[in-house]
Amino acid sequence: MPTAPDSDTAQPRSRGATLLQSRFEGLTASTFRGQDRVVVPAEQLAEAMALLRDEGFDLLVDVSCVDYLEYRGATSRFGLIYLLADTRTNERLTVRCFVDDPEPTVPSMVPLWEAANWLEREVWDLFGIRFSGHPDLRRLVMPQEFTAHPLRKDYPLQGRGERHNFPVLTRDHS
Amino acid sequence: MSLAPPSAEPASSVPRSEDYLWTLNFGPQHPATHTTLRLVLTLEGERVVDAMPEMGYLHSGFEKIGEHLSFNQYVTVTDRMNYISPMANNVAWHHAVETLLGLELTPRCRYIRTIVAELARISDHLLCNGAVGLDTGAFTFFLYAFQQREVIYDIFETLCGARFTNSYTRVGGVSQDITPLVIEKIRGFLKTFPKTLADMERLLNRNRIFVDRTKGVGVLSREEAIARGTSGPVARASGVTRDLRKDEPYLAYADFDFQVPCATAGDCYARYLVRMAEMRESMRIVEAAVENLPAGEVDVGIAQRTALPTKQQVYSTIEGTISHFELSMSNRGFEVPCEESYAAIEAPNGELGFYIVGDGNETAYRARCRPPSLLHFAVFPHLIRGHTLSDVVAVLGSLNIIAAELDR
């Protein structure tokens, strides 16, 4: 969620959100279209996620990121999104974590959910956010020699010419 | 060791067990890798010791395009994700957009989207099982599946003009309403498909070769399926009874009586059977939906200012004229809240969801696609250790990894 939302922010009443709010001080929580979001700072993220996993949120649906560089009213640059679900009660919860340049770093969720392995590699590849404790933090979708992080807002859609930089084969070469 | 060469070599060069491992590069251009997947296999003889998957050979920057195209334009790009069942992607994208906008669809639109989503599910499962058959040597099965898919393509072409890559849905409705000819074709398909499906099952279900190649191969336990984030038929074949059509009903699924097939074995054969059974259930849903299709408007009303009004409304009512003006002018468009939301549907492959960040105008600020194939491909090394090289192909086919959805 943007750090300065301008729509309804009723307090969520779901199990996961109330649990986090009771266990940690000063967490911002809101709900939108029936989905609960809780903002957890990076220092408390590992503990909060372990708590949620033990409480029954056994399915990590997605890990992704938003670059708020061009967003009106944003206060931090990167917003991480962790989507969790409970397979027994079908509850969902969104955990947000905001980090900033330079060197954005958060703890890795791989010890808790194995699904986080590739999802975090993708976030590293496309946004440049480091996950401390990740067993194998390499690029996933871009080639290993690629240097930029393409989904950041300051990287142009058409790229910086990397896609034209290949040898040309003519009929003579074959 | 008895296998040491008899020549006069020093004893320190006795081969260790690691020396018998060899590396095989499988892909990214290989018939069995279903387009561009790459696996670097470490083999001992024919047994796989380790598999390192590599992806990204089809990464086209879909999520970055989502930041430059409006909601109705981006649906054309979502077609190109899971290109086996593009209708399901369209439905998923607009489901997510309409969740963000808080839009309520008309009953007719919900039924139409359910019908096309279920036809897309049948199409996807036909191709997935057909590809499993093709990879394990059953070419006739593959041709039967493709012939049925051509019938579904014909239905889609009559409905919206394109065989696949339809871009059928729009914000607040669909691009063309369903016509009686389409309904007739769907009824014809429902009449002939069960017999073909029975023929296909007779070919493979108790075929000794197929069963030997797929039973007990690539077993995924229930705990691993949840911990690794799998969903859809892959998870349901391992005993995870989670189906978004039943757990979080969307569109018109709450009105239909259908079952969700699950299995406990978790091997390739279970995944094959789950997909075959799901096709039968999808047929039931389509039949019920076609018989009970509600009449009325397909697009949402003028008051929501999202779907284009009809020509009659534009020329005869002032609200229609204003709405048309607002939607067509490029610097106006409809109001999008500056908020974020996530919405997922039960795509044929699993849970396909979009996390959309809106910033006021018709173009998303961030359109993140949660691909089921990514997590399934990550599961692959875990499934394949200890199996032989020929099982690699069967397992890869049964996971239904679509490279475009994987890489986006």
Place this chain on the structure above:
Amino acid sequence: MAMSTQPNVSLPENVVVSRLDSLANWCRKNSLWPMPFATACCGIELMATGAAKHDLARFGAEVFRFSPRQCDLMIVAGRVVMKMLPVLQRIWLQMSEPKWCISMGACASTGGVFDTYAVVQGIDRFIPVDMYVPGCPPRPEQLIQAIIDLQDKIQQEGTITGREFETASRQLRKRALVEHDDPLTIDASRNPVVQRRLAAERFSITPPG
């Protein structure tokens, strides 16, 4: 020679007089074995073209061999991204002559819908292409038409020794829309296409605060 003074010589029915080139072309065009380099959605239409309803085997393209050594026709179906292009080039080099290339679909021909950082804007920038098939994806009938046109091209221009592949002037170097001296230092402010798009956006692009 006696033949030249008697133009109306009748030949028995099982004798054909022709040039060696024409004969070789006829053999080659009617047994074009495709190498399907299927990457994306066009790959599914390629499979549909080979399936029962639009049978490509009628035109001689009987077997879709996946080994480049055994093929003569590479059909690039689908978008080719930066990571995949070296693979494409290697497979092209592994095919033995005579070989032809069909670029199937909008993405393989020009980059298609995907004018992004990762997608190569047309494989003919890096591979010699003989036939382009437009469409997104092209219908199977369009692909069959492309194969027929390629067969006509082979019949008209082919040679038994492959001399037609030696002329480098047949392949024109494709030029980018905007030329730069050093491609790696392209920035958005010098690219008019990106500038036009930025100007059309509603909010100005300034970081907050």
